[in-house]
Amino acid sequence: MFNLILFGPPGSGKGTQSEKIVDRFGLIHLSTGNLLRQEISEKTPLGLEAKNFMDKGQLVPDEVVIGMIDSCLEKHPEAQGFLFDGFPRTIAQAEALDKLLALKKTAISKVLALDVSEDELVRRLLERGKTSGRSDDTDESIIRKRFSVYKGETEPVATHYEKQDKFERIPGEGSVNDIFQKLSSAIEKKNEVAAQS
Numbered sequence: 001m002f003n004l005i006l007f008g009p010p011g012s013g014k015g016t017q018s019e020k021i022v023d024r025f026g027l028i029h030l031s032t033g034n035l036l037r038q039e040i041s042e043k044t045p046l047g048l049e050a051k052n053f054m055d056k057g058q059l060v061p062d063e064v065v066i067g068m069i070d071s072c073l074e075k076h077p078e079a080q081g082f083l084f085d086g087f088p089r090t091i092a093q094a095e096a097l098d099k100l101l102a103l104k105k106t107a108i109s110k111v112l113a114l115d116v117s118e119d120e121l122v123r124r125l126l127e128r129g130k131t132s133g134r135s136d137d138t139d140e141s142i143i144r145k146r147f148s149v150y151k152g153e154t155e156p157v158a159t160h161y162e163k164q165d166k167f168e169r170i171p172g173e174g175s176v177n178d179i180f181q182k183l184s185s186a187i188e189k190k191n192e193v194a195a196q197s
């Protein structure tokens, strides 16, 4: 199995690149942000709880997102690999993911981190906020809150995977296709997964 984490701050292009990567390499895309927004649109109890955190730019509690990922992994026993997008976002989530994968006799193969300057991130998110309907994109103070949560709680996850020698930074500014080529080369270097197209 090839299990990839696409890592990076809010607006760095994780969702955009994930769509292209899963298409090319036949991985199952697991985005905790998308899963949570789905719960919100269905007005489930989990969604209503999560919305309180997301609207403020805070993280949803670890046990909620870990539970969601666990049940998604169970739903795809035939998968040849997973792409984790927006997860793990805390050390507790990273440790839980390592354990869940170990139970399935697999592990994270690679963590690719998109590097983008903060000015460019703010520009992208405010631009998307004009049309996305995402409440966490329209207010610059909420966007800044998301960055500060990222720096405090999520950046330490990089060290967790650096210690495992799995972490690599990829420049995340420029055209979507150029960035995709760089990500694809890094994936292919692992030699564990073949492009499907």
Ligand code: AP5
Pocket (backbone or CB within 6 Å): 008, 009, 010, 011, 012, 013, 014, 015, 016, 017, 032, 033, 034, 036, 053, 054, 055, 057, 058, 059, 060, 061, 062, 065, 085, 086, 087, 088, 089, 093, 124, 125, 127, 128, 136, 146, 172, 173, 174, 175, 176, 179
């Ligand atoms: P989530 O949905 O994961 O949002 P995020 O990490 O803040 O990331 P975004 O979706 O905003 O950005 P992205 O990196 O995917 O970039 P995208 O491709 O969309 O999380 C939202 C919230 O849910 C969190 O704040 C938290 O509350 C909760 N949550 C989620 N996961 C959680 C977890 N594990 N634990 C706890 N809570 C969790 O691109 C952004 C924009 O830029 C788009 O408009 C795109 O078109 C544009 N763009 C992309 N690439 C380029 C490029 N190369 N050049 C120019 N524009 C570009």
